[in-house]
Amino acid sequence: MVDKFTFHMPTTVCFENGIAKKVKDYITGENVCIISDPFLFENGTAQALGAAMEGKKVVYFSRIEPNPSCESVDEAAACIREAKADCVIGLGGGSSLDVSKMAACLGDNEGSIYDYYGGGSKTLKKRKTQLICIPTTAGTGSEVTNVGVYTNKKAGIKMPMVNQEFWPDYALIDGELTVSLPPCVTASTGMDAFCHAIEAYWNKESQPVCDMLSMGALKSILEHIKTAYDHPDDLNARGAMITASLIAGISFSQTRTTGIHALSFPLTTEFGASHGTACSITLPAFIRKSREQAGEKMQQLCNYLGYPDAEALADGVEELMKSMGMPVRLSQIGVREENLTHIAQVGLSAAIIRLTPAVMNEQTVTELLRSIL
Amino acid sequence: MVDKFTFHMPTTVCFENGIAKKVKDYITGENVCIISDPFLFENGTAQALGAAMEGKKVVYFSRIEPNPSCESVDEAAACIREAKADCVIGLGGGSSLDVSKMAACLGDNEGSIYDYYGGGSKTLKKRKTQLICIPTTAGTGSEVTNVGVYTNKKAGIKMPMVNQEFWPDYALIDGELTVSLPPCVTASTGMDAFCHAIEAYWNKESQPVCDMLSMGALKSILEHIKTAYDHPDDLNARGAMITASLIAGISFSQTRTTGIHALSFPLTTEFGASHGTACSITLPAFIRKSREQAGEKMQQLCNYLGYPDAEALADGVEELMKSMGMPVRLSQIGVREENLTHIAQVGLSAAIIRLTPAVMNEQTVTELLRSIL
Missing domain, CATH: 1.20.1090.10 (Dehydroquinate synthase-like - alpha domain)
Incomplete structure (x- = not known):
């Protein structure tokens, strides 16, 4: 036995093959921003998710690259702010999910990721924007962590950021999304x-x-x-x-x-x-x-x-x-x-x-x- | 594999033998109500916990019986309201922990448990009163569930109540409390x-x-x-x-x-x-x-x-x-x-x-x- 430990994982996890088609049941807001990568946009996975939200206003930010940079996070945040999104959905592998976490927070906070990370000294206030993570790979685990890994181009390194506001509200786990x-x-x-x-x-x-x-x-x-x-x-x-x-x-x-x-x-x-x-x-x-x-x-x-x-x-x-x-x-x-x-x-x-x-x-x-x- | 499942357990769990002595580190409020049973009050366990909260105003409600009745819940709620407690601590076996859950909610809501349970139709609003559960037996598990079991004397049955407001904010797990x-x-x-x-x-x-x-x-x-x-x-x-x-x-x-x-x-x-x-x-x-x-x-x-x-x-x-x-x-x-x-x-x-x-x-x-x- 270890001498001490903690356990805290507040995200609500829902597993079902096909659950992505029911995403609307989990969204509380009206304006949704779906954050994904160019591949998922080009093959229509992101749009299929958007189509499952009939009645919601949906915008797409699909420029997430592997090992995403802080600049990508700031661009995604700008998209969220412009759309006045009250729900951010991270769809993809670890890169999209990680970006969605910080970008959703920046929807409720001023400035750039650099103000909060990699030398930045500001503190993120409580996130009101809903955050839903939907993995499309069976590997990252990012949907149930409070960590995002970003490449800090200024410092030239890839570095994790840990924040209590990063726990997604929902992790929707859908094996169907991985068949392709x-x-x-x-x-x-x-x-x-x-x-x-x-x-x-x-x-x-x-x-x-x-x-x-x-x-x-x-x-x-x-x-x-x-x-x-x-x-x-x-x-x-x-x-x-x-x-x-x-x-x-x-x-x-x-x-x-x-x-x-x-x-x-x-x-x-x-x-x-x-x-x-x-x-x-x-x-x-x-x-x-x-x-x-x-x-x-x-x-x-x-x-x-x-x-x-x-x-x-x-x-x-x-x-x-x-x-x-x-x-x-x-x-x-x-x-x-x-x-x-x-x-x-x-x-x-x-x-x-x-x-x-x-x-x-x-x-x-x-x-x-x-x-x- | 099952077809679908959910997992949601938002309580922060902290295990350490002796952690009850550090309870103050987990309390955000100033007025604390410790809910326990006569045995834990008479043997000094409840008071020892209170003594570990130097600077806080502490009241004790120690009349929890086995298979606790709805009337006990209402009495505990009255104690919480009178003390204007902003933190409720359930200390004991399942009975004390279960009562602490509903009584903490009644600190933020009007009326009796019967208004919300066993035929009552009111809905509990979001709990603001902090809820900390500290088991003194290794058995109940109540510290990490959103269930309370109460004996409804009016109906003559023991019946569970499930509510999302029942998840404790903290579960402090201390093996030392069980040595006696x-x-x-x-x-x-x-x-x-x-x-x-x-x-x-x-x-x-x-x-x-x-x-x-x-x-x-x-x-x-x-x-x-x-x-x-x-x-x-x-x-x-x-x-x-x-x-x-x-x-x-x-x-x-x-x-x-x-x-x-x-x-x-x-x-x-x-x-x-x-x-x-x-x-x-x-x-x-x-x-x-x-x-x-x-x-x-x-x-x-x-x-x-x-x-x-x-x-x-x-x-x-x-x-x-x-x-x-x-x-x-x-x-x-x-x-x-x-x-x-x-x-x-x-x-x-x-x-x-x-x-x-x-x-x-x-x-x-x-x-x-x-x-x-």
């Missing part, structure tokens, strides 16, 4: 959810509520990810995956993540790997490493998941990733021996790396990276 | 928590978030209840038990309970069994019965808990109860053959009995009761 995901996105986002769950589980700030949620999410991902990858239309697998991603999200919303996510930041910003790939590429190595300080707990997890030990789990995860065409060596995404120290240094600058159940310093992290070069 | 529980109360309240967890798990409205929470709570109770019973001062066991009770509470707050709780009502009101005893006395029989419609799921649970099958789990639970001096036959609490049909009829009048994963009618329920006479 390309298999490679199913794989990388699904393995991102796996990382969320296992990082919450072995976290130095892990706690019993989240331990159980993580175990369930991990088991479900192992059971369903390959089916969702091989059979994109399998609604049972899609529902199970987006639910597992949700549960993993609740779990890491309480504990934060660890070394995997810390090291993913430079792998994404400097080597262009997608977030899910950047995370999962170090996952097997971290599973092996986690035995250092979480050996007994990892063994309990392995027993539950049906693996003899953490080594076997790491091997199994690596084979699973390979079977979905995912890179498992850093050299596959362009990393070279001479980059390792720098990646380790950037990863070590993220506070969450201290939550890893192993000694994390330049030497140990570089060694871990070298083991998967 | 008599062993028989440790046993009966702990087995009540076991029932909450397993009834959420096999519930016809079960869902994946709560399934995982239930599994964890069940395992932890099986591991720690006998230690807490044999060694009341074991703070590790006490912390684990009150945490398991909390987790079971979160779980059944989403699903409600089933036949065990439905049948407990007449066993309590007509045969005087404590709530925990009235629930757990039918637990082994319901474990056996649950295989009828939840066979595969129960087998998965048994695998996790280390039992070969549900029959073995039922036997193990029965032995555990006997080892703690708990009755396992209805005749031990004064029930006779001629009472069975009536008990079944009263149980069947509770809506929750339909959530049991088995055919529940006068014949099957009477048979179940006869099997443990």
Whole structure:
């Protein structure tokens, strides 16, 4: 037992395949701004959601890029203010959801995100604009966290912002929205959810509520990810995956993540790997490493998941990733021996790396990276 | 996978052995009303909590009886109104916590509980009075539910009331408060928590978030209840038990309970069994019965808990109860053959009995009761 913990996740979660078509039942306002990315606008997903809100005035902001910048947040906020939106809907992967959180807050506050984040000293007042998050990938978990990750171009870094006003009022979880995901996105986002769950589980700030949620999410991902990858239309697998991603999200919303996510930041910003790939590429190595300080707990997890030990789990995860065409060596995404120290240094600058159940310093992290070069 | 589910539990949970001494950190108001029972007032637990609020004006309402009546709720509300309390603290078992929920609401609303419940048609407006629940037993789970159970003397029945204003703002979970529980109360309240967890798990409205929470709570109770019973001062066991009770509470707050709780009502009101005893006395029989419609799921649970099958789990639970001096036959609490049909009829009048994963009618329920006479 840990000595102390808290649990607080006030978002109302509603799961049902097809629930996005009922979005109107959850909207209290009249003027809606749907925040999504160009892909979801071009393929009509955003408009289909808007069409399900008959009688509401709907505007679309669809310029969210991967690893969204503070400038995108400010542009989305300008759109919300101009439309006098009293309901903001984030629709998409983590990028759209994260932007919707801060942009909805800026609908009720003056100024730019830079006034509140990355050196800004203002405090967000209580959000009145309704915030509904609808994930279209089974990976982010952002729909049930109070965190947004933004790329601060001024400082040249990707940095999380945590705020109590960021908890969505509703998270609508709809497996149907994920059937059109390309298999490679199913794989990388699904393995991102796996990382969320296992990082919450072995976290130095892990706690019993989240331990159980993580175990369930991990088991479900192992059971369903390959089916969702091989059979994109399998609604049972899609529902199970987006639910597992949700549960993993609740779990890491309480504990934060660890070394995997810390090291993913430079792998994404400097080597262009997608977030899910950047995370999962170090996952097997971290599973092996986690035995250092979480050996007994990892063994309990392995027993539950049906693996003899953490080594076997790491091997199994690596084979699973390979079977979905995912890179498992850093050299596959362009990393070279001479980059390792720098990646380790950037990863070590993220506070969450201290939550890893192993000694994390330049030497140990570089060694871990070298083991998967 | 279920077709649809929701999850909403907005209470902020804080666990730490000794946290009750820090209660002041959680209070936003100035005038506090502590609602507890005569036992907690006489043994000084309520006053110790009040003493930890230096600078606040504190009044005590300590007349909560087991299976609290609507009249007690109204008396507590009168105390809150007279003291102009802006913070209500429920301290105790389920009775005190349940009363604190409705009484806090009546601090912001006019009239009696009967205006809002049991035929009353008024609607509670948004609660402004802060509500903090601090359980002193490891069993109720009431600290993380939006339900209060009150005995409606006018109608002569014990009936639950569900309201969104009943979610406490904070649930402070402190294992130290349970070290003075008599062993028989440790046993009966702990087995009540076991029932909450397993009834959420096999519930016809079960869902994946709560399934995982239930599994964890069940395992932890099986591991720690006998230690807490044999060694009341074991703070590790006490912390684990009150945490398991909390987790079971979160779980059944989403699903409600089933036949065990439905049948407990007449066993309590007509045969005087404590709530925990009235629930757990039918637990082994319901474990056996649950295989009828939840066979595969129960087998998965048994695998996790280390039992070969549900029959073995039922036997193990029965032995555990006997080892703690708990009755396992209805005749031990004064029930006779001629009472069975009536008990079944009263149980069947509770809506929750339909959530049991088995055919529940006068014949099957009477048979179940006869099997443990």
